[in-house]
Amino acid sequence: MISKFVLFLLPCFMMARGETEAFEKDLLLYSADTERECEFFEDIMPHKKRNGSCELNPDVYLNVPQIIARHGYPSEAHIVQTKDGYLLTLHRIPGPKSGKRGGQPVFLQHGLLGSSADWVVNEGQALAFFLADQGYDVWLGNARGNTYSKAHVTYSIKSPAYWNFSWHEMGTYDLPAVLQYVSTHTNRPGEIIYIGHSMGTTMFFVFSSLKPQAAKNVKLMIALAPTAYMTHVRSPIRYLAPFSNDAQWILRNLGFNQFLPRGKILDLLNYECQLLEQRKICENAFFLICGFNKAEMNMDILPVAFAHDPAGSSTKTVLHYGQEIHANGNFQQYDYGKEINMIKYNQSTPLKYDVGKIRSNIYLMYAEKDKLTSPIDVLRLSHKLPNLIGLYRVPNENFDHVDFIFGKDAMELVNKQVLKVIHNFTETDMV
Ligand SMILES: *[C@@H]1O[C@H](CO)[C@@H](O)[C@H](O)[C@H]1NC(C)=O
Numbered sequence: 460m461i462s463k464f465v466l467f468l469l470p471c472f473m474m475a476r477g478e479t480e481a482f483e484k485d486l487l488l489y490s491a492d493t494e495r496e497c498e499f500f501e502d503i504m505p506h507k508k509r510n511g512s513c514e515l516n517p518d519v520y521l522n523v524p525q526i527i528a529r530h531g532y533p534s535e536a537h538i539v540q541t542k543d544g545y546l547l548t549l550h551r552i553p554g555p556k557s558g559k560r561g562g563q564p565v566f567l568q569h570g571l572l573g574s575s576a577d578w579v580v581n582e583g584q585a586l587a588f589f590l591a592d593q594g595y596d597v598w599l600g601n602a603r604g605n606t607y608s609k610a611h612v613t614y615s616i617k618s619p620a621y622w623n624f625s626w627h628e629m630g631t632y633d634l635p636a637v638l639q640y641v642s643t644h645t646n647r648p649g650e651i652i653y654i655g656h657s658m659g660t661t662m663f664f665v666f667s668s669l670k671p672q673a674a675k676n677v678k679l680m681i682a683l684a685p686t687a688y689m690t691h692v693r694s695p696i697r698y699l700a701p702f703s704n705d706a707q708w709i710l711r712n713l714g715f716n717q718f719l720p721r722g723k724i725l726d727l728l729n730y731e732c733q734l735l736e737q738r739k740i741c742e743n744a745f746f747l748i749c750g751f752n753k754a755e756m757n758m759d760i761l762p763v764a765f766a767h768d769p770a771g772s773s774t775k776t777v778l779h780y781g782q783e784i785h786a787n788g789n790f791q792q793y794d795y796g797k798e799i800n801m802i803k804y805n806q807s808t809p810l811k812y813d814v815g816k817i818r819s820n821i822y823l824m825y826a827e828k829d830k831l832t833s834p835i836d837v838l839r840l841s842h843k844l845p846n847l848i849g850l851y852r853v854p855n856e857n858f859d860h861v862d863f864i865f866g867k868d869a870m871e872l873v874n875k876q877v878l879k880v881i882h883n884f885t886e887t888d889m890v
Pocket residue numbers: 497498499501502510511512513
């Protein structure tokens with residue numbers, strides 16, 4: 460197991476020598492000259508092989524530390540162990556290209572079926588690089604069960620026990636561990652700026668409502684596409700809702716461990732998508748669940764986005780949202796069925812998360828066309844948060860759930876606003 464982590468830490472040694480040379484040549488050749496860039500993922504998927512007649516964006520076959528290094532930034536990887544034995548990988552850009560260090564720590568947490576890659580692949584618009592350029596010490600989380608955090612001190616990743624988690628455990632085990640690690644490692648307790656997207660916000664609402672003391676490590680939380688209440692969801696995830704408590708159905712159609720929808724269930728989920736988009740996009744679980752919208756998506760990065768997402772999660776993680784939709788959109792803990800609920804919660808139904816207990820300063824950013832997070836639910840949340848410091852609707856009618864990270868206008872509409880909010884709140888000039 461140890462050797463696997465060494466490989467993560469030393470990505471450059473992952474390739475045999477001959478391959479490394481070919482690979483370096485590719486990096487030199489690649490000039491972001493979109494004229495010759497491979498247009499579509501059919502050119503590179505499923506084997507991510509090079510195609511002689513077009514160049515492909517090297518980020519397609521690089522891992523996150525390599526992508527960061529390729530763009531000229533300092534790049535680090537750290538392994539953090541949670542109290543329940545999960546081993547999580549944090550990626551870090553400790554500062555700008557100049558090598559200057561010691562900036563304020565910012566922690567970016569990806570969304571459902573995503574990974575740390577989501578913050579670095581949107582060429583020219585990536586939030587992680589933008590914040591590093593401004594002098595921040597940027598840390599990228601990876602939730603348990605994704606590409607980079609698929610390890611445990613005792614459970615094999617093939618065992619059902621390993622996959623027995625949802626975003627509840629990400630909020631109650633992963634975030635306390637990684638935020639404590641960042642605050643200790645940087646020696647900046649109480650100074651972390653947390654930015655979450657999608658499930659990255661759900662995890663934070665779980666964390667800060669149940670562990671307000673630990674949440675004091677966070678000075679400010681910025682929520683991109685805040686996901687808590689789910690009364691007006693238009694994502695196909697809603698089709699799973701009626702079945703979300705039916706163990707037999709789940710086992711047959713989704714797999715109990717890792718979320719890997721196939722066959723008939725995939726056809727059901729992507730029916731609406733197929734009417735509008737290309738087949739390949741609709742078969743990608745990440746875009747299928749989170750939404751896809753040609754109007755705002757940066758189509759140039761589609762091959763890269765496909766190479767990195769879906770990054771994997773447990774079936775339970777997706778079902779937990781399905782259960783919420785089924786339970787009138789309530790923001791509540793996992794429903795284990797009456798008997799186990801009695802043991803776990805001392806009541807037959809799951810406990811609700813009390814967002815009124817959250818003490819953190821929170822800024823919400825939402826989008827009108829978001830299929831997973833409806834503006835109605837965001838407004839409801841905003842009324843309940845005791846320390847809401849602002850509410851921002853992205854001023855673009857076409858903005859959808861994934862456009863916060865993959866949008867072609869993410870720099871103007873999201874990143875610059877994020878920076879303004881941080882500056883405004885911390886009243887420090889980092890540049
Ligand atoms: C390479 O890409 C071109 C242009 O997209 C495509 O027409 C061709 O079929 C691809 N070749 C291979 C071997 O995949």
